[in-house]
Every structure is written in C-alpha cells, then in structure tokens.
Amino acid sequence: MANLDTADIQGFVLSSYAKNMPCANYMLLKINNVAPCKDWLKAIFNQITTGVDRKNDYCLNIAFTATAFRKFNFTESELITFSVPFLEGMSTKTRQNILGDEGNSAATAWSWGNEESPVDIVLLLFATNETEIAERLADIRAGIDLNKGVEIIQSLSAGRQPTSHEHFGFLDGVGQPVIEGTDKKATQLNRTGHATVIKAGEFILGYENEMQKIDDLPSLNTMKDFGRNGTYVVFRQLEQQVDKLWNYLKEKTTNSDGVSPLIEQERLAAKMVGRWKSGAPISVYRQSDPATGGSINEENNFGFAKDDKDGFGCPIGAHIRRSNPRDSLFGDPELSLLTVNRHRIVRRGRSYGDRTKDVYQNDGKERGLFFLCINSNIERQFEFIQQTWVNNPNFDSLNYENDPIIGVRNDINAFTIQGCPARTRVHQLPDFVTTKGGAYFFMPGMKALKLLAG
Numbered sequence: 430m431a432n433l434d435t436a437d438i439q440g441f442v443l444s445s446y447a448k449n450m451p452c453a454n455y456m457l458l459k460i461n462n463v464a465p466c467k468d469w470l471k472a473i474f475n476q477i478t479t480g481v482d483r484k485n486d487y488c489l490n491i492a493f494t495a496t497a498f499r500k501f502n503f504t505e506s507e508l509i510t511f512s513v514p515f516l517e518g519m520s521t522k523t524r525q526n527i528l529g530d531e532g533n534s535a536a537t538a539w540s541w542g543n544e545e546s547p548v549d550i551v552l553l554l555f556a557t558n559e560t561e562i563a564e565r566l567a568d569i570r571a572g573i574d575l576n577k578g579v580e581i582i583q584s585l586s587a588g589r590q591p592t593s594h595e596h597f598g599f600l601d602g603v604g605q606p607v608i609e610g611t612d613k614k615a616t617q618l619n620r621t622g623h624a625t626v627i628k629a630g631e632f633i634l635g636y637e638n639e640m641q642k643i644d645d646l647p648s649l650n651t652m653k654d655f656g657r658n659g660t661y662v663v664f665r666q667l668e669q670q671v672d673k674l675w676n677y678l679k680e681k682t683t684n685s686d687g688v689s690p691l692i693e694q695e696r697l698a699a700k701m702v703g704r705w706k707s708g709a710p711i712s713v714y715r716q717s718d719p720a721t722g723g724s725i726n727e728e729n730n731f732g733f734a735k736d737d738k739d740g741f742g743c744p745i746g747a748h749i750r751r752s753n754p755r756d757s758l759f760g761d762p763e764l765s766l767l768t769v770n771r772h773r774i775v776r777r778g779r780s781y782g783d784r785t786k787d788v789y790q791n792d793g794k795e796r797g798l799f800f801l802c803i804n805s806n807i808e809r810q811f812e813f814i815q816q817t818w819v820n821n822p823n824f825d826s827l828n829y830e831n832d833p834i835i836g837v838r839n840d841i842n843a844f845t846i847q848g849c850p851a852r853t854r855v856h857q858l859p860d861f862v863t864t865k866g867g868a869y870f871f872m873p874g875m876k877a878l879k880l881l882a883g
C-alpha cells in the first residue's frame with residue numbers, strides 16, 4: 430500500500446475539486462525575466478493547494494513546461510532526466526504525428542502552445558463561485574502586473590458548467606482509476622464500483638508503478654529528488670462541434686418515413702461513446718438508458734471479456750472501449766487487465782463555453798473540453814492511449830476506422846457496430862472534435878516548487 434506524502438503533492442493530483450469548486454480558470458503564462466519570476470513564485474507559494482489542504486473558497490495549482498525549465502537554466506544533464514515528450518513539447522512534429530494532430534487539429538492552427546504562442550507556466554484556479562474566482566483572478570493579475578517577470582498569454586475560462594455532462598450530452602468523469610493510497614477516500618465517497626485501484630507510481634513520481642518499479646526521478650544538481658511527488662499534466666483544448674454530431678446521428682437514424690426518433694439517435698450516440706447519457710455502461714444496460722432524465726449513474730465495475738466479448742453491447746471501437754479496453758484486449762482477461770492497467774490516466778478536465786440551446790444548430794460559438802490528465806509516463810500512458818488505441822485504424826479486430834467521438838478523420842471515417850445476426854457500419858463521420866491548443870506540463874511537488882521559487 431502506497432503511503433503518499435500528501436503534504437508534498439499538489440492537490441490537483443489527488444482531486445478534481447469538482448464537488449465543491451464548480452468554477453475553473455486556466456491562466457497560461459510566459460516567463461519574461463527569471464529573477465522577478467522567482468519572486469512571484471515565492472509570493473504565490475503559500476496559496477498553492479496541497480493534498481492535505483481542505484479549502485472551501487478556492488484552490489490553486491501550478492505546472493511548468495520544459496521551456497520554463499530551460500529559462501530557469503536547468504543544464505542539459507538535468508533536463509534529460511525529464512520525459513522525452515515533455516522536453517520536446519506537444520506541438521513538435523514527432524509528438525504531432527504520434528497524437529494524430531493533423532488538418533484542422535494541426536498545431537500550426539492552434540491558438541496557444543505552438544511556436545507562435547508558447548507557454549511556460551499554467552496556473553490552475555478552482556473556486557466555489559463566480560465572485561470568488563473573479564476576485565482571485567484580479568488578485569493574481571495584480572501580482573503579475575506588479576512583478577513583470579511573467580506575462581499572461583491567455584486566461585482560459587471554463588466558467589461554471591451547469592452539470593457534469595460534457596457538451597455532447599454525456600456524463601463525464603466516470604471511468605477513472607483510483608490512485609492507490611487514496612482508495613479509502615474513494616470508498617468513503619461511496620462511489621459505486623470503481624473496480625481498479627492503480628499503483629500510485631502510475632500517477633505520482635517516487636512510488637511503485639504497475640511495472641513493480643519506482644522510476645528514476647527527474648533530478649537537479651541542487652535537488653537529487655526534484656521529481657518526487659510530481660507528475661506530468663497533459664493539457665489539450667478540444668473544441669466540440671455539437672451540431673455536427675447530432676445532425677450526423679439524426680441523418681444516420683432517419684427511417685424510410687423520413688423520421689428520426691430521438692431514442693434511436695441517443696442509442697447510436699451511446700454506441701459511439703460506450704455509455705448512455707446518464708453514464709450507464711451500454712455493455713451492461715443494452716436496451717435503454719436506465720436513468721432516462723439524466724440522473725447520475727457512475728457504474729464502473731464491469732468488463733467486456735465475459736459478457737460482451739464480441740461487442741454486441743459496447744462496440745469494440747466505442748470511445749470508452751478504445752480508451753480503456755479493460756479485460757478485452759487479449760483472449761486472457763487477466764493478462765489484458767495487467768497490460769491495460771499500465772496505460773491508464775486520471776482525467777481532470779472541465780468543459781468550457783456556453784451550453785448550446787439547440788444541439789442541431791450551429792450558433793457560431795466555440796465550446797469544448799479543456800482535457801487535462803495526469804500520468805507519470807506520457808509516452809506509456811496518454812500518448813499510448815491516443816496512438817495505439819484511439820487513433821489506431823486496426824484497433825482490436827477492426828479494419829480502417831478510428832475513435833467515433835474524438836478521432837481525427839481523413840479517409841478513415843467509419844464506425845462498426847457489432848451485432849447479431851449482422852453488424853452495421855456507419856460511414857463518413859465528420860470531425861466532431863478539433864484540437865485548438867495544448868502543452869505538456871510538469872507539476873512539481875511542494876518541496877521542488879519551493880526550490881524553483883529560490
């Protein structure tokens with residue numbers, strides 16, 4: 430059992446704060462001058478939320494890109510102790526190829542995180558209400574204006590979202606691993622059947638991981654265990670085209686009378702996601718949403734191997750089955766779980782933008798998901814999921830298709846729904862999701878942060 434040093438771990442690693450902090454803002458910063466930047470870090474250090482803080486007004490966390498560490502004059506021998514994708518950056522050619530960011534999702538078209546608009550620091554702010562977040566932001570802004578060592582590139586507001594459903598209409602944040610050492614808390618919260626407790630080292634550096642190893646820590650000459658209690662944060666701004674999805678669903682379910690029953694649209698959408706709008710897994714609830722009306726169903730204690738091997742409930746290419754195939758990857762369910770558990774992420778995202786009033790209308794407003802996740806090994810976890818599962822045209826037994834929800838289309842644009850006596854296949858899926866910005870960050874432990882602040 431991992432004995433987590435929660436006082437040294439930033440709170441964001443252990444909590445999404447979603448329960449009592451519905452408002453969020455992500456401030457992207459550039460370092461202009463290192464000496465005053467360190468003074469600024471020193472000034473905000475005491476406001477950074479740790480894993481032991483129980484705050485009920487706001488929470489603040491901080492993470493850095495590799496460009497920040499270069500500005501801090503980390504030497505080459507220090508830098509190479511960090512992960513390769515982090516050092517290269519999300520917008521470089523190699524990472525873009527791995528992530529499948531092409532066409533409209535290419536980094537050249539991003540509004541931040543690319544060569545034109547690089548980012549050094551992200552400040553993650555969460556608050557109980559709009560007034561609190563506005564006051565905190567004004568405070569942070571005033572500190573930055575006075576200090577002049579850092580400059581605000583963008584202040585990305587997630588605002589307050591009315592529900593925990595993402596813009597397409599589905600309950601979000603259900604399929605999460607439980608970090609070992611925090612499982613008691615998860616049980617206390619009475620979250621239903623979170624089946625997988627994953628070794629802490631998969632999400633926090635310095636602990637044993639699912640390979641039964643403690644990875645080498647990022648290390649500085651002045652602090653050998655600089656990486657301890659830190660983690661990597663993946664941040665992607667993903668725009669969602671809600672009208673495109675729902676018009677597509679309508680078109681594909683229109684019957685010979687020219688009618689498209691809503692239940693059929695929702696069924697096709699659930700097949701694409703792998704859960705009904707309420708969060709109920711379609712693998713378990715095959716006929717209809719057991720919680721019609723949208724009440725929360727966080728069911729997570731299921732696999733595919735025994736009862737849904739062929740994908741007759743949850744299609745093999747559905748979003749949740751590609752991003753977490755559970756026990757279904759190989760013929761042997763236990764071996765599958767062992768493997769899959771080495772490729773998990775903890776998602777910490779929030780929706781942004783107004784809810785659409787009519788899902789079939791393009792109202793010209795941008796909305797989407799600030800996708801954030803934490804993992805100790807970007808290549809083995811986030812990038813692996815994206816490249817080997819989500820974007821893999823030959824995932825499992827499939828042939829030439831990718832994730833029906835988040836896949837970037839080119840000539841690959843089909844989705845197969847396995848069924849008996851026959852499968853069906855829908856074609857010409859458009860892009861429902863476009864990458865608008867992104868970066869890889871390192872979120873240090875509190876001792877390491879203190880060192881950065883000089």
Ligand code: HEM
Binds near residue numbers: 702704752800834862
């Ligand atoms: C706008 C983009 C996205 C949307 C709308 C979206 C939507 C959803 C929904 C509705 C669920 C089911 C509910 C839940 O378990 O939370 C889900 C689950 C999940 N998604 Fe996404 N997602 C998006 C992007 C991504 C990306 C980029 C990744 C990683 C590459 C990802 C990985 C996952 C994982 C791991 C699960 C949980 C699977 C499980 O354990 O059952 N998602 N997503």
